[in-house]
Amino acid sequence: MSLHKIGPRVADRLKTGLCGGPHNMRGTKTDYMNFSHEIRKFIGDMDAKMFVEMLDQWSVNFPNFLSEYSVVDGELRCAFWADAVSKANYKEFGDVMSFDATYHTNKYDMIFVSFTGVDHHKRGVTFGAGLLSKEFI
Numbered sequence: 001m002s003l004h005k006i007g008p009r010v011a012d013r014l015k016t017g018l019c020g021g022p023h024n025m026r027g028t029k030t031d032y033m034n035f036s037h038e039i040r041k042f043i044g045d046m047d048a049k050m051f052v053e054m055l056d057q058w059s060v061n062f063p064n065f066l067s068e069y070s071v072v073d074g075e076l077r078c079a080f081w082a083d084a085v086s087k088a089n090y091k092e093f094g095d096v097m098s099f100d101a102t103y104h105t106n107k108y109d110m111i112f113v114s115f116t117g118v119d120h121h122k123r124g125v126t127f128g129a130g131l132l133s134k135e136f137i
Helices: 008-019 029-061 084-093
Strands: 066-072 075-082 098-103 111-118 124-132
Touching: 029 066, 029 075, 075 084, 084 111, 084 124
Parallel strands: none
Antiparallel strands: 066 075, 075 124, 098 111, 111 124
């Protein structure tokens, strides 16, 4: 649940409700908080390395997955990725593309960029995504 920005207390309440009450639970609120803390402690400064390794694994395991990244002096400078659906969207609807680099809210001070277009039903479709350490590289 932490991946979806749900804190340990709310996660505990949700799981308690789904399990039918606290008597059916194996963990406590404190266990949730400790687990979340232990994960952050385990990951530490390896999060960029784990991200790059994940991109590499997906590129090997999913033949139509594309990823490119640049690491300079041990620091992730930029990354781009697109999966099979994104590439199919681009092939079908890629005559007009929007590039938005305004998302700048993560703790790493990196800019999230999205490449999007519009399908036949005037709905947004994704062509790819990326992370940039600066607005210029």
